[in-house]
Amino acid sequence: MSQEKITKYDHKKIEQLWKEKWYADNIYEAVDFSPKPKKYILAELPYPSGKSLHVGHAMRYTVPEMYSRFLRMKGYNVMFPMGWDAFGLPTEMYAIKNGVSPQDATKKLAIDYKKAFMDIGYGVDWNREINTTDPEYYKWTQWLFLKFYENGLAEYKDMPVWYSQTAGILADEEVINGENGEKIAERDGSKVERKMFKQWVLKIPAYTEKLLEGLNQVDFPESIKSAQINWIGKKEGINITYKIKDSKETVTVFTTRPDTNFGATFVVIAPEHPLVERIIKPEFKTKVMEYARKSKNKSELERMEGGKNKSGEFTGSYAINGLNGYEMPIYVADYVLMGFGTGVVVGVPGHDRRDFEFAGLFNLPVVRVVVGGDGDTSDITKIEQVQEDEGTMINSSFLDGMDIHKATQKIMDFMVEKGMGERSTTYKIRDWIFSRQRYWGEPIPVIHTQDGKTQALADRLLPLELPYSNDYTADSFGTAPLGKLKAWIKTQDKNGQPAERESQTMPTWAGSSWYFLRYIDPHNDKAFADFKKMKYWLPVDKYFGGAEHTTVHLLYSRFWHRFLYDLGLVPCPEPYQWRMNGGLMLGPDGKKMSKRLGNIVEPGVLIENYGADATRIALAFIGPYSDTYPWNENTIKAMWRLVKNIYDLKEKVVLGDVKQDDESEAIKKSYNKLVKNVTEMCNALKMNTAISEIMIFVNDLKRTKTVDVETWKGFIKVIAPFMPFVAEELWQEINNFTTWDKNNSIHWQSWPKFDKTQIQNVATSLPIMINGKIRGQMTTTPIDTEETIRVKIAEDGKLRTYLQDKEIKKLVFVTGKIVSIQI
RNA sequence: GGGCGAGUGGCGGAAUGGCAUACGCGCGACACUUAAAAUGUCGUGGCCGCAAGGUCAUGAGGGUUCAAGUCCCUCCUCGCCCACCA
Numbered sequence: 001m002s003q004e005k006i007t008k009y010d011h012k013k014i015e016q017l018w019k020e021k022w023y024a025d026n027i028y029e030a031v032d033f034s035p036k037p038k039k040y041i042l043a044e045l046p047y048p049s050g051k052s053l054h055v056g057h058a059m060r061y062t063v064p065e066m067y068s069r070f071l072r073m074k075g076y077n078v079m080f081p082m083g084w085d086a087f088g089l090p091t092e093m094y095a096i097k098n099g100v101s102p103q104d105a106t107k108k109l110a111i112d113y114k115k116a117f118m119d120i121g122y123g124v125d126w127n128r129e130i131n132t133t134d135p136e137y138y139k140w141t142q143w144l145f146l147k148f149y150e151n152g153l154a155e156y157k158d159m160p161v162w163y164s165q166t167a168g169i170l171a172d173e174e175v176i177n178g179e180n181g182e183k184i185a186e187r188d189g190s191k192v193e194r195k196m197f198k199q200w201v202l203k204i205p206a207y208t209e210k211l212l213e214g215l216n217q218v219d220f221p222e223s224i225k226s227a228q229i230n231w232i233g234k235k236e237g238i239n240i241t242y243k244i245k246d247s248k249e250t251v252t253v254f255t256t257r258p259d260t261n262f263g264a265t266f267v268v269i270a271p272e273h274p275l276v277e278r279i280i281k282p283e284f285k286t287k288v289m290e291y292a293r294k295s296k297n298k299s300e301l302e303r304m305e306g307g308k309n310k311s312g313e314f315t316g317s318y319a320i321n322g323l324n325g326y327e328m329p330i331y332v333a334d335y336v337l338m339g340f341g342t343g344v345v346v347g348v349p350g351h352d353r354r355d356f357e358f359a360g361l362f363n364l365p366v367v368r369v370v371v372g373g374d375g376d377t378s379d380i381t382k383i384e385q386v387q388e389d390e391g392t393m394i395n396s397s398f399l400d401g402m403d404i405h406k407a408t409q410k411i412m413d414f415m416v417e418k419g420m421g422e423r424s425t426t427y428k429i430r431d432w433i434f435s436r437q438r439y440w441g442e443p444i445p446v447i448h449t450q451d452g453k454t455q456a457l458a459d460r461l462l463p464l465e466l467p468y469s470n471d472y473t474a475d476s477f478g479t480a481p482l483g484k485l486k487a488w489i490k491t492q493d494k495n496g497q498p499a500e501r502e503s504q505t506m507p508t509w510a511g512s513s514w515y516f517l518r519y520i521d522p523h524n525d526k527a528f529a530d531f532k533k534m535k536y537w538l539p540v541d542k543y544f545g546g547a548e549h550t551t552v553h554l555l556y557s558r559f560w561h562r563f564l565y566d567l568g569l570v571p572c573p574e575p576y577q578w579r580m581n582g583g584l585m586l587g588p589d590g591k592k593m594s595k596r597l598g599n600i601v602e603p604g605v606l607i608e609n610y611g612a613d614a615t616r617i618a619l620a621f622i623g624p625y626s627d628t629y630p631w632n633e634n635t636i637k638a639m640w641r642l643v644k645n646i647y648d649l650k651e652k653v654v655l656g657d658v659k660q661d662d663e664s665e666a667i668k669k670s671y672n673k674l675v676k677n678v679t680e681m682c683n684a685l686k687m688n689t690a691i692s693e694i695m696i697f698v699n700d701l702k703r704t705k706t707v708d709v710e711t712w713k714g715f716i717k718v719i720a721p722f723m724p725f726v727a728e729e730l731w732q733e734i735n736n737f738t739t740w741d742k743n744n745s746i747h748w749q750s751w752p753k754f755d756k757t758q759i760q761n762v763a764t765s766l767p768i769m770i771n772g773k774i775r776g777q778m779t780t781t782p783i784d785t786e787e788t789i790r791v792k793i794a795e796d797g798k799l800r801t802y803l804q805d806k807e808i809k810k811l812v813f814v815t816g817k818i819v820s821i822q823i
Numbered sequence: 824g825g826g827c828g829a830g831u832g833g834c835g836g837a838a839u840g841g842c843a844u845a846c847g848c849g850c851g852a853c854a855c856u857u858a859a860a861a862u863g864u865c866g867u868g869g870c871c872g873c874a875a876g877g878u879c880a881u882g883a884g885g886g887u888u889c890a891a892g893u894c895c896c897u898c899c900u901c902g903c904c905c906a907c908c909a
Binding site (some may be wrong): 077097221223224226227229230231236237253254255256257310333334335336339340341342344345346347348352353354357369415426428430432453519547548550551607615622623628629631632633634635637638639641688689690693694696699765767769770771772774777809810811812814816817820821822 | 824826827828829834836837838841842845846847848849859862880885889890903905906907908909
């Protein structure tokens with residue numbers, strides 16, 4: 001096989017030639033149990049719903065991919081895998097639009113996406129490609145779901161859910177605030193409302209403590225940790241039980257501020273709370289029940305508007321505050337939520353804004369029990385006087401004079417001792433609704449028996465394949481698309497009795513909750529992954545993804561993994577050692593790329609016009625990975641020039657000895673700096689500045705006449721992670737390789753080293769600062785000391801004008817950095 | 824309302840407490856061209872100055888330090904996430 005020599009930079013020829021060879025020989029193979037140290041570099045798997053890869057997504061893969069190439073050259077056994085997360089509504093809608101089945105659409109999209117990934121030259125081990133919609137894959141998603149089921153962490157129960165006519169049943173995290181504050185479906189922007197449905201849930205609240213504790217073991221940015229901590233929403237407080245006047249019933253409230261309890265003047269119950277019916281006085285029944293019914297049907301928009309305009313009804317009953325015997329009227333109001341704490345709140349209007357608003361509505365007394373920094377002890381009449389943060393107790397018996405934090409502890413101890421309450425911890429995170437009334441998802445491998453119970457499918461019946469259907473719509477109430485397939489739904493339980501299959505499917509998050517495990521052992525048909533292989537590869541060393549997944553995918557997949565760890569099925573408690581969130585690539589107009597605005601930039605077009613190398617470095621150079629910025633068409637033009645300039649520089653390479661002169665010395669110095677800086681920047685994942693360093697070196701080379709062959713080869717290695725195609729071409733050419741051998745690929749070479757002495761032991765220009773201003777420069781070498789510097793300064797003509805007749809009060813000399821003088 | 828983060832040229836952005844504005848874009852001048860595009864060379868924070876040089880600039884104001892974009896305090900603005908969560 002002979003390789004045609006390419007003399008003029010022609011990205012199409014170069015890219016076609018090398019990508020064929022790379023992928024045919026799978027040069028980016030990740031080797032199980034290799035003696036080399038491993039690195040598992042993971043980027044969130046794409047969701048192939050559109051025609052092809054989006055430039056915004058390409059940006060998120062390019063930097064991690066460059067990093068994985070750098071590590072491979074540094075001698076690591078690198079896994080940089082790729083797969084397709086293809087269940088879910090977008091694929092279903094794509095299929096409908098194109099008149100094909102979701103199964104066929106997914107197959108085609110996966111092929112298109114894979115081609116796009118190859119076109120841009122991503123160094124993926126394609127033997128590990130996965131697709132979450134492949135029955136051989138979702139067999140294990142189902143199997144893992146049954147582990148939750150067997151351990152009581154997957155349950156079928158009535159849950160309030162969001163419901164949209166077009167998007168079906170949605171979980172909290174799939175519903176966002178629309179432009180006018182109204183709740184809409186994230187998927188398609190349709191209106192949603194609250195409904196009760198029988199749902200499968202995964203009980204993530206059972207894992208809150210482990211998930212919180214696990215954050216201490218991982219290297220995540222503070223912002224991600226705190227987002228997850230807030231999402232879990234752990235609050236420590238106390239459940240206080242009050243007796244109800246003239247009744248055997250009691251009412252229990254949750255509060256984090258029992259210190260203010262001497263200022264409690266009323267109690268509020270959530271309208272749907274079961275206690276309401278038991279404590280209500282007959283003469284108030286009609287009104288309260290009417291109120292409860294109304295608030296149940298209130299849309300979220302109305303409830304939010306209610307935030308400015310409180311409402312409620314008196315029940316006729318009173319709770320007795322054990323601290324002071326105060327009789328607190330009990331109300332129902334929908335600003336109290338059933339799902340948090342005990343569903344009952346004690347009203348302290350002097351020190352809680354919502355309680356103050358409510359007290360105003362019913363003319364309830366407002367009592368001050370905390371004095372803030374302003375010392376105000378007057379009656380509280382305005383919302384501005386309500387304060388919650390810091391202060392000292394008053395009007396509170398034995399708490400008076402105490403700081404509120406101390407008082408909080410004191411009163412809790414007191415109440416626990418007197419049997420008035422129990423310390424309690426509550427969490428914001430709820431059960432994770434894990435079923436959807438959609439067609440295109442993993443069938444839940446459970447059957448409903450005649451007696452109304454559920455039964456898991458036996459392992460040998462997995463995968464439970466998704467049956468073909470032409471009808472992807474759910475009935476407006478009750479029946480999921482699969483429920484319409486009567487023949488499929490009908491089945492038998494373990495005892496041969498008639499039973500029905502579950503008709504709901506799993507959410508999009510199912511397959512992606514454990515996909516990183518399947519990459520480790522993608523073809524295993526005995527287990528979701530081999531334990532020894534997991535032990536070798538886990539945890540994921542670096543995980544890159546979108547900020548929008550911080551509290552959804554990232555947290556929930558940690559939950560799956562931690563659960564599997566507790567079962568002894570995976571070797572480590574935390575799946576991801578390190579995480580970085582990627583920013584967003586906006587359109588050239590600075591707006592979020594969208595079909596509607598027509599500002600989408602497609603990487604395929606860029607690759608066609610400017611080449612994959614230019615596209616790659618444009619995506620990495622335009623800004624830091626985590627930031628959001630607009631696409632700029634000029635950038636890729638500049639990057640194309642850079643690649644072309646590099647290609648043309650090969651004419652300057654001298655194969656024999658190069659004449660030693662100032663020019664060759666300068667290049668040597670510049671080269672060593674290049675290697676040092678690019679190495680550091682790759683380690684720090686600052687690919688934008690790494691590319692700047694390459695530009696600086698290229699600028700230096702452009703100014704010189706020749707470059708020696710060793711420097712040139714080192715330079716090609718440096719650019720290889722960024723511009724893999726042109727690097728391969730130049731590498732093959734300079735080495736005169738006439739036939740392809742993967743061992744000779746630039747991508748199997750080792751990363752160059754640099755010579756420290758070339759950077760350090762050189763004369764440098766040292767700035768001289770006098771009274772905080774730079775007043776001169778001076779040539780120094782590393783052997784200079786403070787003494788020699790003092791002499792040089794005294795001799796310097798220019799500096800003398802500043803120092804004349806002045807005494808040097810202080811002189812600070814930082815080697816190689818600065819001399820700072822005070823006069 | 825709560826949490827997190829960010830404010831540096833015309834723009835994207837650099838800068839372990841040590842010469843602010845690297846690198847790129849854009850712009851200007853010049854070269855090549857009949858001309859334009861492309862390409863190349865040089866220049867490019869503001870103000871004063873022919874120049875040498877001086878001086879002011881990292882959202883605003885204070886502070887620590889020989890030295891602050893960087894650390895501390897107060898404030899302003901913007902972005903993202905959460906939000907009647909007790």
